[in-house]
Amino acid sequence: MNVHQHLVDPLDLVSPDGARVDQRVFCDTDLYERELDTVFRRCWLLLGHESQLPEPGSFVRTSMGEDPVLLTRDRDGRLHAHLNICRHRGTELCRVDRGSATTFECSYHGWIYRNDGRLVGVPGRKTLYYDELDTSDWGLAPVAELDTYKGLIFATFDPDAPPLVDYLGNAAWYLDIILDRRAGGTELLGVQKWRIPTNWKVVSENHCGDEYHVGFAHRSNFAELADPAHSVPMAREIRPEVGHGFGVFLFPEGTRLEHTVGPESPPALRAYLGEIHDEVVERLGPERARMGLVHGCVFPNFGLVPVFNSLRICQPRGVGEVEMWSFALVDRDAPAEVKRVLRATALKTFGPAGSFEQDDGGNWSDVTRMSRSARRHRVPLNLTMGLGHEAAAPGDRGEIGLTASDINQRGFYRRWRDEVTR
Amino acid sequence: MIASDVGDPARYVELMQWYGGEAALLDDRRFDAWLELLDDEVDYRVPARWNRTPDRPDDFATWNVPADLDDDDAHLPLLQLDRAGLADFVGRLRTGTAWAETPPSRTTRVVGPLVIVASSDTGASGDAEVTVRSALLMHRSRVEWEDATLHAARHDTLRRHRGAWRLRRRLVILDSVVLPSHNLSVPL
Ligand code: FES
Ligand SMILES: [Fe+2]
Secondary structure: HHHHHHHOOHHHHHHHOOOEEEEEHHOHHHHHHHHHHHHHOOOOOEEEEHHHHOEEEEEEEEEEEEEEEEEEEOOOOOEEEOOEEEEOOOOOOOOOOEEEOEEOOOOOOOOOOEEEEEEEEEEOOOOOOOOOOOOOOEEEOOOOHHHHHHHOOEEOOOOOOOOOOHOOHHHHHHHHHOOOOOOOEEEEEEEEEEOOOOOOOHHHHHHHHOOOOOHOOOHHHOOOOOOHHHHOOOOOEEEOOOOOOOEEEOOOOOOOOOHHHOOOHHHHHHHHHHHHHHHHHHHHHHHHEEEEEEEEEEOOOEEEEEHOOEEEEEEEEEOOEEEEEEEEEEEEOOOOHHHHHHHHHHHOOOOOOOOHHHHHHHHHHHHHHHHHHHHHHOEEEEEEOOOOOEEEEEHHHEEEOOOOOOOHHHHHHHHHHHHHOO | OOOOOOOHHHHHHHHHHHHHHHHHHHHOOOOHHHHOOOEEEEEEEEEEEEOOOOOOOOOOOOOOOOOOOOOOOOOOOEEEOOHHHHHHHHHHOOOOOOOOOOOOOEEEEEEOEEEEEEEEEEEOOEEEEEEEEEEEEEEEEEEOOOOEEEEEEEEEEEEOOOOEEEEEEEEEEEEEEEEEOOOOOOOO
């Protein structure tokens, strides 16, 4: 008997153009293990934001894929990321979500690690280990590379990964719209965590390109519109690189920043946008100053809904479950009152109780639940919207769909197909 | 500190009835009637929790509420609403397109023993204010694929004015750091 007969070949599941996807990608456990070894081991993953580690000694307990990671700032201010696993017998080293510490003491046999990962304390090192234990061999296991992009902290387990800026490619130019519009940069507020019984790709493909669902799935938010599916302004989809994707509102040339939000928005916010308009135009240039980022995804699991100041990491927890981690991203130098407005917007719309997010969870769970039938009935899903109507983005910064389009979801699954088979 | 007596037993019974009635209104999705139980200035919060250690090993005062709540401007609660926000929150469920609650979840709320933490009478008019701690178990069944139970402590302040108790402040403190549900689409 061929033991491999049940293994599915990812090349059979996603058509080369990404326009047809077999639902088995959401429920196959072997494939999921393979994703952990490929996608989540080789890609650059978002770990957090520098504002979460404000001073030497700060730490954050996070994860990369299913791997527990301890993110630390050492006494010299350098960032480190290590597996949060004691090298002695493998228990979880740090069980506190954030804080400040010079060293971490394991709760099992008391090994002590410094916040740069070095093993600095072993009970009985002289008497029980005969002074033969070389502690320099037994520091915490580090990630292969760690780097930051304008406040965001990324890492990869792959020593051969391209530099972070190359990995982001053209996506960086678009990310600057939210990360680099002010000299002081940004800070991250949060976090909210909740569990959704869904495969992680269902979430990421939505973040990277699903403008189409907004008018329908989130219709309750647009109750005053007669025919929401057609009245909600559709963003154009931008595919800066295959795998990454953004939805972008393009405001008319010369639009002032305070006019990119509705007249019903709080006066403090409009006044703030009016004040920073010149700074933003100077920093981003007129082309990007009139772009509003609506949604986005940096492959594989860094999601964004900048239009509501929401930033999220979709942490896989088994083939059919994710932990959603949702944050708010605000300009660091904004007045406290404005930060509260931006935070309130994120809270009202996103997070588990958000008026938008509430409705996503059910759809995403259903897609995953239904996919189990697809193990027997091979009915492909449709990602054909706008196929063949892609155009080059201005300045050669990727490709665009001129309105709602599956261009980014096709890119996402093409990238996924490449990553799990390379 | 637990007050050794409940004060006026009639008031305690009145509050038990109020809490039972509130839970029934929410379970029955009579949201308009529920909104009537809220003070105009109600402050309703469900903070996020996080894993932390006490500032001192023997200090469970700092270990406990509210030090392990993400309840300041640097963090995000799961819900933070005023009266208008709560009216929007439950109003959305009636649009017919709030898919999270279409079809509606079935819920059962069990509100545990009430502990009157503080009470004050503010005048001969019968106006009063009480601070009540209770435990909440809410089971929620969604279609047939999610059966989740949320466990929380409630720290409430209720005001009595013209003979009616209204909720002035509610802090819902969940046990879970990661909410074990695909969303939070009904009030706690
Ligand atoms: S497992 Fe950490 S010291 Fe033994
Ligand atoms: Fe959505």
